[in-house]
Amino acid sequence: MQEIFKIMDIIQQIRKPIESELDQYRKVFDSYLVHDNSLLNSALSAVSSRKGKMMRPILTLLTAKLLGEVNDNSIFTAATFEFFHTASLLHDDIVDESDERRGQPSINNSFGNKVAVLVGDYILANALINAAKTGNTRLVDIVSKAAQELSAGEILQLSNVQNETFSEDVYYDIIHGKTAALFSACTEGGALSVNASEKDVNNLRELGHLIGMCFQIRDDIFDYYSDASIGKPTGNDMKEGKVTLPVIYALNKTNNGDYKNIALRVKSGGVTQDEIDALVSFTKENGGIEYATNRMNEFADKAKDILSSYPDSEVKTSLFLYIDFVVGRTY
Amino acid sequence: MQEIFKIMDIIQQIRKPIESELDQYRKVFDSYLVHDNSLLNSALSAVSSRKGKMMRPILTLLTAKLLGEVNDNSIFTAATFEFFHTASLLHDDIVDESDERRGQPSINNSFGNKVAVLVGDYILANALINAAKTGNTRLVDIVSKAAQELSAGEILQLSNVQNETFSEDVYYDIIHGKTAALFSACTEGGALSVNASEKDVNNLRELGHLIGMCFQIRDDIFDYYSDASIGKPTGNDMKEGKVTLPVIYALNKTNNGDYKNIALRVKSGGVTQDEIDALVSFTKENGGIEYATNRMNEFADKAKDILSSYPDSEVKTSLFLYIDFVVGRTY
Numbered sequence: 001m002q003e004i005f006k007i008m009d010i011i012q013q014i015r016k017p018i019e020s021e022l023d024q025y026r027k028v029f030d031s032y033l034v035h036d037n038s039l040l041n042s043a044l045s046a047v048s049s050r051k052g053k054m055m056r057p058i059l060t061l062l063t064a065k066l067l068g069e070v071n072d073n074s075i076f077t078a079a080t081f082e083f084f085h086t087a088s089l090l091h092d093d094i095v096d097e098s099d100e101r102r103g104q105p106s107i108n109n110s111f112g113n114k115v116a117v118l119v120g121d122y123i124l125a126n127a128l129i130n131a132a133k134t135g136n137t138r139l140v141d142i143v144s145k146a147a148q149e150l151s152a153g154e155i156l157q158l159s160n161v162q163n164e165t166f167s168e169d170v171y172y173d174i175i176h177g178k179t180a181a182l183f184s185a186c187t188e189g190g191a192l193s194v195n196a197s198e199k200d201v202n203n204l205r206e207l208g209h210l211i212g213m214c215f216q217i218r219d220d221i222f223d224y225y226s227d228a229s230i231g232k233p234t235g236n237d238m239k240e241g242k243v244t245l246p247v248i249y250a251l252n253k254t255n256n257g258d259y260k261n262i263a264l265r266v267k268s269g270g271v272t273q274d275e276i277d278a279l280v281s282f283t284k285e286n287g288g289i290e291y292a293t294n295r296m297n298e299f300a301d302k303a304k305d306i307l308s309s310y311p312d313s314e315v316k317t318s319l320f321l322y323i324d325f326v327v328g329r330t331y
Numbered sequence: 332m333q334e335i336f337k338i339m340d341i342i343q344q345i346r347k348p349i350e351s352e353l354d355q356y357r358k359v360f361d362s363y364l365v366h367d368n369s370l371l372n373s374a375l376s377a378v379s380s381r382k383g384k385m386m387r388p389i390l391t392l393l394t395a396k397l398l399g400e401v402n403d404n405s406i407f408t409a410a411t412f413e414f415f416h417t418a419s420l421l422h423d424d425i426v427d428e429s430d431e432r433r434g435q436p437s438i439n440n441s442f443g444n445k446v447a448v449l450v451g452d453y454i455l456a457n458a459l460i461n462a463a464k465t466g467n468t469r470l471v472d473i474v475s476k477a478a479q480e481l482s483a484g485e486i487l488q489l490s491n492v493q494n495e496t497f498s499e500d501v502y503y504d505i506i507h508g509k510t511a512a513l514f515s516a517c518t519e520g521g522a523l524s525v526n527a528s529e530k531d532v533n534n535l536r537e538l539g540h541l542i543g544m545c546f547q548i549r550d551d552i553f554d555y556y557s558d559a560s561i562g563k564p565t566g567n568d569m570k571e572g573k574v575t576l577p578v579i580y581a582l583n584k585t586n587n588g589d590y591k592n593i594a595l596r597v598k599s600g601g602v603t604q605d606e607i608d609a610l611v612s613f614t615k616e617n618g619g620i621e622y623a624t625n626r627m628n629e630f631a632d633k634a635k636d637i638l639s640s641y642p643d644s645e646v647k648t649s650l651f652l653y654i655d656f657v658v659g660r661t662y
Binding site: 035037038039040043088091094095113114115117118119121122124125126128129131132133134135136137138140141143144145147148150151152154155156158159162 | 366369371422426444452456464465467468472475476481483486489490
């Protein structure tokens with residue numbers, strides 16, 4: 001519980017320079033989550049009540065404010081990406097057959113797969129309506145390409161199940177598509193919303209990509225530790241057939257056939273919890289966590305390098321803190 | 332078989348004024364259905380091989396040519412709507428748990444629900460990339476709102492299961508959302524692509540809506556007849572819980588409690604094929620088919636009225652034929 005208070009403190013600090021802009025954003029966002037039809041309306045309410053940390057709108061608005069004045073288009077852009085992210089979570093939960101999301105029942109769990117697919121489509125449409133409101137088709141193109149990369153990344157992950165090798169490069173491709181592409185779209189979109197120069201747009205796009213890579217590697221590292229407070233065992237990703245950076249490193253370093261066989265069955269199915277536990281221990285003993293942490297920190301350092309070239313400001317400080325939060329968060 | 336040749340003849344005639352434009356469209360469309368990832372690529376090839384009659388791109392291009400010269404934006408617009416339609420079919424087949432589409436296994440059947448959800452998202456992104464290529468955010472707005480109406484219409488249909496009444500108005504709302512909204516977007520988008528006047532844009536939007544309503548009513552009427560050639564029994568829609576215009580009319584006209592009870596179980600589940608057959612006969616005996624056909628023809632007449640106000644041309648003749656085909660088609 002104390003941990004959660006600490007996290008909220010840090011997020012509070014990160015949000016400080018854009019508090020009023022976030023309020024505006026929230027009003028816009030919520031205004032799209034009501035509908036005359038009672039079934040759709042209750043599904044949208046459920047979506048609205050599962051509030052996340054707003055990592056993507058915060059990043060969008062901080063980027064906009066780093067390079068100019070937050071305006072209506074920045075708000076629409078922030079809403080675009082949170083809708084997009086929300087829609088992708090809904091479809092993800094169907095794909096992963098997840099029962100929970102943010103400590104509450106998932107939409108597929110509460111309303112069934114049919115409604116969840118359709119509500120996901122509806123919310124994706126909300127994303128695009130907000131993108132259209134900016135009057136900038138370049139933003140639409142950015143969102144659409146992020147959507148392509150996201151679905152292609154997820155499919156790559158599914159198809160990687162058949163792959164008998166454990167490639168670090170394929171891993172980076174997957175996490176770019178499933179996570180970093182959207183972070184990159186957030187910073188690019190935020191920069192575009194304030195008519196930033198082409199150089200700034202490119203810089204910030206890269207910044208978002210790097211932050212997104214950190215975000216997903218951190219997420220993947222969590223899976224090697226249990227979380228007693230929420231009853232989460234280790235190896236959830238492995239149960240879903242996902243083989244992530246720490247274990248990829250350990251397998252390639254040791255070339256240990258026994259563990260490779262377990263890992264192959266992680267991908268193809270039929271692995272036991274005991275085997276997963278063994279693979280987790282093997283990964284830790286062979287420096288998988290350190291390696292992944294180091295790679296994550298390299299991405300974070302590159303992100304900070306980009307940021308350092310901008311003049312000091314409260315917003316810049318928040319963005320540094322944002323990066324620290326992403327790499328240091330404990331959930 | 333002869334029937335199919337006749338249909339292809341009519342479609343050939345309808346397409347005649349836009350043959351070369353359709354070739355251009357097809358090239359653009361196909362160029363988006365390839366990918367480096369082999370799993371995604373085979374799913375996209377499967378999608379590409381299930382070619383439909385291109386009803387939506389044909390309507391988009393005919394509209395554009397009625398009001399001006401087909402240009403690159405008209406082609407992108409046509410591709411937008413066919414991608415959109417294709418994505419919605421993929422998600423529909425998941426929602427309806429359909430095993431077949433256009434005489435071939437559905438994508439969910441061949442590749443599983445997970446891949447089908449993601450390929451649907453990928454193709455929807457293709458739709459938006461093409462919309463963005465027009466440089467016109469109004470088109471993006473039209474597509475997004477059609478996407479909203481489509482998912483809301485499908486959800487309304489699902490939620491109507493709980494509804495104990497049989498309302499003609501709810502039926503029209505459902506079919507507007509699930510079908511007519513997209514036809515309306517096609518004609519509106521086609522008109523916009525050639526910078527038509529606001530008056531023409533509005534006229535054509537309404538034309539598309541009316542054609543879409545005809546299209547869905549005709550589709551719904553088919554369900555009351557078996558098709559021996561493809562082994563399709565009557566009452567498929569009823570098996571999926573859908574209560575359509577012919578039976579709604581018959582139930583409201585007769586107020587027959589026994590058949591109302593069967594129809595309620597059509598919605599809530601647990602109905603037998605014998606009961607469906609009985610409900611189909613009851614509907615026919617009580618003029619349900621004639622009534623639905625008359626309503627469809629009223630929509631078609633209104634559509635023709637709009638079209639009549641435009642100067643005669645080969646394209647206008649094709650559009651009349653298009654309407655006749657939609658209301659008269661036998662599959």
